[in-house]
Every structure is written in structure tokens, then in C-alpha cells.
Amino acid sequence: MKQLRIGVLGCGTAAHFHASACRPSQKIKLVSAYDANYENTKKLADIYHLTASRNYQDILKSNDVDAVLIALPHFLHSDLTIEAAEAGKHILCEKPMAPTLEECDTMIKAAKKAGVKLMIAENHRFLPAHKLIKKVLNEGLIGIPLLVRGYEGVDETPDLSIPEHWKGSPEKAGGGVLMDAGVHKFAILNWMLGDVSLAYCWLAKQMIKLENKADDNAMMFMKFESGCIGEIVVSDTVFSTPNNRLEFYGTEGTILEDHSWKKPVQIFSTVKEAGEKRYQWYSPDVEHEPFPMYYIISFRHEDEHFAECVLEDKQPVFTPEEAKKAVAMVLLGYLSAKTGKTATLEDLEKVASTKGTRSIIEGLEKISI
Numbered sequence: 001m002k003q004l005r006i007g008v009l010g011c012g013t014a015a016h017f018h019a020s021a022c023r024p025s026q027k028i029k030l031v032s033a034y035d036a037n038y039e040n041t042k043k044l045a046d047i048y049h050l051t052a053s054r055n056y057q058d059i060l061k062s063n064d065v066d067a068v069l070i071a072l073p074h075f076l077h078s079d080l081t082i083e084a085a086e087a088g089k090h091i092l093c094e095k096p097m098a099p100t101l102e103e104c105d106t107m108i109k110a111a112k113k114a115g116v117k118l119m120i121a122e123n124h125r126f127l128p129a130h131k132l133i134k135k136v137l138n139e140g141l142i143g144i145p146l147l148v149r150g151y152e153g154v155d156e157t158p159d160l161s162i163p164e165h166w167k168g169s170p171e172k173a174g175g176g177v178l179m180d181a182g183v184h185k186f187a188i189l190n191w192m193l194g195d196v197s198l199a200y201c202w203l204a205k206q207m208i209k210l211e212n213k214a215d216d217n218a219m220m221f222m223k224f225e226s227g228c229i230g231e232i233v234v235s236d237t238v239f240s241t242p243n244n245r246l247e248f249y250g251t252e253g254t255i256l257e258d259h260s261w262k263k264p265v266q267i268f269s270t271v272k273e274a275g276e277k278r279y280q281w282y283s284p285d286v287e288h289e290p291f292p293m294y295y296i297i298s299f300r301h302e303d304e305h306f307a308e309c310v311l312e313d314k315q316p317v318f319t320p321e322e323a324k325k326a327v328a329m330v331l332l333g334y335l336s337a338k339t340g341k342t343a344t345l346e347d348l349e350k351v352a353s354t355k356g357t358r359s360i361i362e363g364l365e366k367i368s369i
């Protein structure tokens with residue numbers, strides 16, 4: 001089988017997850033790497049036997065590279081995507097797509113114009129546990145979802161505590177934890193439950209009080225167009241292994257998910273389609289392992305899907321338009337937090353068409369309840 005040859009732009013944490021997930025892969029061959037910090041380039045290149053490049057232009061010009069993986073700070077995603085598209089390279093770009101909706105639009109336009117594939121690396125869309133939940137919801141095993149709760153907690157305090165580090169900086173990251181982790185949750189909840197119409201959000205700066213850093217903890221309440229209500233809680237200051245949880249409460253049952261469980265999804269259904277499992281908790285078998293393996297599992301499925309899309313000329317199941325929508329949800333939350341009021345999609349559209357969505361992330365470092 002032909003392998004997709006990928007050049008890696010950015011050799012930090014995410015690049016190591018991708019490289020580890022793709023070793024070995026029949027569909028992917030990572031060939032070269034570039035990072036502004038050459039030590040980081042060398043480290044990734046040495047571990048995974050890649051060519052260490054001193055500049056990214058060599059990777060974009062190379063005939064031995066079919067696609068690039070952009071694993072860089074958020075403010076670089078759109079410019080690098082545009083340059084890569086113009087160089088005729090397919091693009092797998094880490095989440096969030098970009099900090100503003102305008103940048104997302106330019107990325108979509110550039111990929112379309114160049115006729116290359118663009119997929120945002122949203123690993124939560126490729127986690128088998130999440131695919132299972134989507135199937136259970138589609139089968140109506142919990143009836144109509146009424147209430148959803150989502151959580152992601154990690155410890156980002158070492159990087160966030162460095163004033164010049166890009167993480168948590170509105171300018172370089174597009175915000176704090178809601179942009180970094182919240183975007184994962186919005187990408188899957190929009191997919192599972194449909195669009196959100198309004199939101200109310202609280203941002204807090206509890207451990208990271210640096211003047212140039214934004215939210216380290218955030219809560220967002222949402223109403224979906226379906227009528228389902230929900231809350232998302234995300235934290236960058238959790239001193240245990242990274243974890244994610246989801247809870248869905250429906251008219252006929254419940255789904256609980258916790259990534260630290262060996263069997264991460266528990267279902268309770270009262271509908272007759274549940275058969276002999278009706279009225280009891282059960283946990284279907286699904287490919288999963290607690291941290292760090294669920295990262296590796298989801299990255300592998302994600303990256304191999306991207307490779308398949310390029311090699312077989314298919315459209316990614318997670319489209320750039322959906323990735324943009326997840327960014328729009330983050331911005332909806334930030335708009336609410338800045339105004340102290342519930343924000344609707346109409347409010348967001350109004351800001352986008354008058355001041356532009358960068359105006360929402362500007363000054364976020366000053367917002368905390």
C-alpha cells in the first residue's frame with residue numbers, strides 16, 4: 001500500500017503524540033521535521049528517524065513530502081496552512097483550527113483554491129468511545145437527550161506559568177483553557193447533539209495570574225437548538241492525570257463516559273431495543289485504554305483517516321466547516337464572558353460582521369469572575 005509522506009511542522013508535545021501513534025502505520029510515513037527550536041526538531045527527528053530541517057520552506061518545496069502536519073501554536077495555524085496549500089501540500093492541522101473565524105475562512109478558501117485536503121486534527125472525533133456514544137444516541141437508546149455535561153481537566157500550569165510561553169496567551173493561543181480544551185468538547189457535542197443557539201460563560205484565573213494569560217478554568221452553559229441544555233467545565237489546573245468525562249441524560253436513559261475507566265462508556269436504557277440489557281447498566285467493549293493510551297489510539301485513527309482521505313481522494317469525516325463551528329462555540333463563550341450576558345449566535349454573527357472576531361479575544365487576559 002502507498003503511504004502518505006508527511007512533514008511535521010512543530011515538534012512539541014502534540015508532534016510526539018502523532019509520531020508515536022503513527023509508528024508503525026501502513027498508511028503514513030513521517031519523513032521530515034521542522035521547529036523554530038532546533039533542539040526540538042532534532043529530538044523528534046532522532047527518535048523517529050526523520051530528516052531534521054532547519055527551515056520549513058525546504059519541507060514545503062520537497063517532492064518527497066505529500067502533506068504537512070501543523071502542530072504549532074494556534075496563531076500560526078492559518079498562515080502555515082495557506083503557505084502549505086499554495087505549495088500544493090495536503091494539510092493536517094492541529095486543533096483549534098485558528099483563533100478567529102476569519103482565519104478559519106481563509107484556511108478553507110486556500111485549501112479549496114489549491115485543491116488540497118485540509119483536515120483539523122480533532123482527536124476526540126476519532127476516539128472509539130466517542131464513536132460508540134454517537135451510535136448509541138443515533139439508535140435512540142437514551143431517547144431524546146435533555147441534559148449533557150462535559151469535562152476536561154489537565155495540568156498545563158508549568159507552561160502557563162512562563163510569561164513568554166504561548167499557552168494561555170490571547171495573542172498566541174486565542175485565549176485560555178476554553179480555546180485549548182473547550183474546543184474538543186464543542187467539536188464532539190455539535191456532532192452528537194447538533195448546533196448550539198446560546199451560551200453563558202464564566203472564566204476564571206485562579207492559579208495563573210500573569211497579566212498576559214487568559215482563563216485557566218472555565219464553565220459554559222449552553223442551549224442546543226434541539227432544546228437539550230448542557231454545561232462544559234474545562235480546567236488547566238488539575239493535578240491528576242489528564243481526564244475527560246461526558247454525561248448524557250435522555251428521556252429514556254443515560255450514558256456516562258470517563259476516559260480513566262478501562263471500559264469508558266456505561267449505558268442505562270429503558271427502551272425495548274436495548275433487549276436483555278434493558279434497565280441495567282452495561283459497558284460495551286470498545287478499543288480504549290486510560291491516559292496516555294487514549295491519546296495514542298485517537299491520534300492513530302485520526303491520522304490514518306487523513307491519510308486515507310488523501311490517498312483515496314475522500315472528504316474527511318470531520319470537515320473544516322465543523323472545525324470552524326467548534327471555534328465559533330469558543331468565541332460564543334468568550335463573548336458571553338466579556339459582556340457578562342447570555343450570548344446568541346446572532347450576537348456572534350453581529351460581532352463578526354462589524355468588528356471582526358479578533359475583537360472577542362482581545363483583552364481576554366483581563367476577564368475573570
Ligand SMILES: NC(=O)c1ccc[n+]([C@@H]2O[C@H](COP(=O)([O-])OP(=O)(O)OC[C@H]3O[C@@H](n4cnc5c(N)ncnc54)[C@H](O)[C@@H]3O)[C@@H](O)[C@H]2O)c1
Nearest residue numbers: 010011012013014015035036037040071072094095096123
Ligand atoms: N489533540 C490533542 O490532544 C493535543 C494535545 C496537545 C496539543 N495539541 C495542539 O497541538 C498544537 C501544538 O501544541 P503543543 O502542546 O505541541 O505545543 P508545544 O509548545 O509543546 O509545541 C509547540 C512547538 O512549536 C514550536 N514553535 C513555536 N513557535 C514557532 C514558530 N514560529 N515556528 C516554528 N516552530 C515554532 C515550539 O518550539 C514548540 O516546539 C496546538 O494547536 C495544540 O492545541 C493538541
